[in-house]
Amino acid sequence: MARRRRRKIHKTADQVQPPPVQTTMTIERLAHGGHGVGYVDGMAVFVPRTAPGDHIEVRLVDQRRRYAFGDIVRLIEASPWRVPPPCPLFERCGGCHLQHLPYTRQLDLKTTQVRDNLERIGKLPDVPVSPALGSPVPFAYRNKVVYHYDPTSGALGMVERSGQRILDIPNCLITDPRANAVLERIRTFAAAQPALQQTLKHVQVQVGQRTGEILVTVIVAAPLTAPIQRGLWNGMSDLATGLWMHVKTQDSPAVFNGPSTAIAGSTAIHERIGEHRFRVEPQAFMQVNSVQMERLYARTRERAQLQSRDVVLDLYSGGGAIALSLAPYCASVYAVELNRQASLVGMEQARLLGIENCHFRTGTVERILFRYLAEGLRADLAVLDPPRAGCQPEALTALAKLRVPRIVYISCSPPTLARDLRLLHELGYHTLSVEPLDMFPQTYHIECIATLVLHEPEGNT
Numbered sequence: 001m002a003r004r005r006r007r008k009i010h011k012t013a014d015q016v017q018p019p020p021v022q023t024t025m026t027i028e029r030l031a032h033g034g035h036g037v038g039y040v041d042g043m044a045v046f047v048p049r050t051a052p053g054d055h056i057e058v059r060l061v062d063q064r065r066r067y068a069f070g071d072i073v074r075l076i077e078a079s080p081w082r083v084p085p086p087c088p089l090f091e092r093c094g095g096c097h098l099q100h101l102p103y104t105r106q107l108d109l110k111t112t113q114v115r116d117n118l119e120r121i122g123k124l125p126d127v128p129v130s131p132a133l134g135s136p137v138p139f140a141y142r143n144k145v146v147y148h149y150d151p152t153s154g155a156l157g158m159v160e161r162s163g164q165r166i167l168d169i170p171n172c173l174i175t176d177p178r179a180n181a182v183l184e185r186i187r188t189f190a191a192a193q194p195a196l197q198q199t200l201k202h203v204q205v206q207v208g209q210r211t212g213e214i215l216v217t218v219i220v221a222a223p224l225t226a227p228i229q230r231g232l233w234n235g236m237s238d239l240a241t242g243l244w245m246h247v248k249t250q251d252s253p254a255v256f257n258g259p260s261t262a263i264a265g266s267t268a269i270h271e272r273i274g275e276h277r278f279r280v281e282p283q284a285f286m287q288v289n290s291v292q293m294e295r296l297y298a299r300t301r302e303r304a305q306l307q308s309r310d311v312v313l314d315l316y317s318g319g320g321a322i323a324l325s326l327a328p329y330c331a332s333v334y335a336v337e338l339n340r341q342a343s344l345v346g347m348e349q350a351r352l353l354g355i356e357n358c359h360f361r362t363g364t365v366e367r368i369l370f371r372y373l374a375e376g377l378r379a380d381l382a383v384l385d386p387p388r389a390g391c392q393p394e395a396l397t398a399l400a401k402l403r404v405p406r407i408v409y410i411s412c413s414p415p416t417l418a419r420d421l422r423l424l425h426e427l428g429y430h431t432l433s434v435e436p437l438d439m440f441p442q443t444y445h446i447e448c449i450a451t452l453v454l455h456e457p458e459g460n461t
């Protein structure tokens with residue numbers, strides 16, 4: 001289909017008219033968030049569940065100064081890329097964003113988005129971006145889900161896309177079927193237990209996809225009685241490996257706030273990644289796609305190009321999966337993580353694996369790097385794996401002050417990656433490559449591995 005040109009307008013301020021509330025336009029590309037983007041009188045309009053090439057009638061529902069959000073009223077001409085979404089809940093569920101596109105097309109669009117972010121936000125148009133490495137399993141890949149419970153309707157699932165209610169999800173197509181089976185047992189049990197209905201807030205299910213072990217955590221407003229604990233466990237013990245309870249005392253957006261209690265079965269499950277078997281507890285961070293996690297860590301090791309005498313910083317280390325996978329190939333690893341429980345999991349993991357050259361430190365990366373600077377630590381490589389918000393500028397400044405010559409930056413958010421690569425560029429780092437890796441098929445999320453080197457000033461080499 002011929003690409004429609006963006007309508008450009010040149011008006012003075014007092015000539016500017018507000019765009020019509022309902023109009024037609026063609027979707028040109030996908031933006032971060034999975035929204036299709038088209039233009040109305042030169043203004044970008046973001047519309048969910050659309051595909052590049054769609055010609056649509058759109059209603060502008062939220063207008064800002066330079067852009068607007070719209071809802072699709074009518075699909076006038078469908079993009080040639082559109083496919084029927086396999087999940088019957090796709091239109092209502094907030095979990096997936098791209099099921100209406102074939103998987104290969106999703107990957108192309110993700111690659112384009114990464115390039116776009118590097119160009120627009122990072123002002124780094126020349127950084128080589130490789131085609132996104134697809135997941136061999138584009139469905140049934142999620143090894144962890146956290147569902148909400150609605151005591152009024154009995155729904156156990158995700159918040160609807162409209163944000164108004166909890167959608168019951170009996171069979172999530174991107175989730176490991178073993179997790180769906182356990183969730184069904186809990187849904188049925190809760191339906192017959194008014195006391196559980198009153199207190200149940202969320203259910204988390206974690207699956208060790210290579211070991212077949214399953215850990216369930218019920219997040220409740222008040223402790224469960226012993227009979228309800230027993231009833232829950234009896235209803236799932238043929239499927240699950242362990243059951244935990246987490247009493248959530250404050251009404252915070254975070255699912256967990258405080259310690260959890262193991263109530264039945266094993267206290268942890270395990271996942272095999274590469275040559276290691278990792279212990280997984282309810283509050284430990286683990287990538288949601290085990291196959292892609294293994295490829296992510298293998299690619300990180302390749303990009304790290306470790307020498308046996310190298311000293312490595314694993315920053316934002318979580319439960320230490322990256323630190324422990326690099327430790328056998330270098331002299332030592334310093335892992336830095338904010339969450340004390342995650343650091344303790346890493347230490348225990350190191351002990352179980354017999355790894356002695358990994359040092360775990362709890363605190364913020366930005367604070368601890370300045371401490372390393374004061375201590376005169378020399379590091380040959382830093383692996384960064386921050387949360388979606390990216391790194392604090394102080395953390396990147398400290399890395400540059402430490403003169404760490406190589407960085408491998410793992411990111412789950414291309415816009416913040418682009419922002420941070422820009423700052424690193426200004427601090428003297430050159431980005432050699434960015435490799436998108438699809439950890440989250442059917443959703444807009446994109447994982448990337450960026451490899452950087454420090455340009456030493458002339459005469460310092």
Ligand SMILES: C[S@@+](CC[C@H](N)C(=O)[O-])C[C@H]1O[C@@H](n2cnc3c(N)ncnc32)[C@H](O)[C@@H]1O
Binds near residue numbers: 285317319336363364
């Ligand atoms: C994407 S996870 C990375 C986990 C780990 N690298 C892995 O692969 O399992 C990000 C981690 O950063 C931690 N974190 C967030 N802000 C931090 C900060 N300012 N300093 C240190 N750690 C932080 C979070 O607790 C979380 O464990």
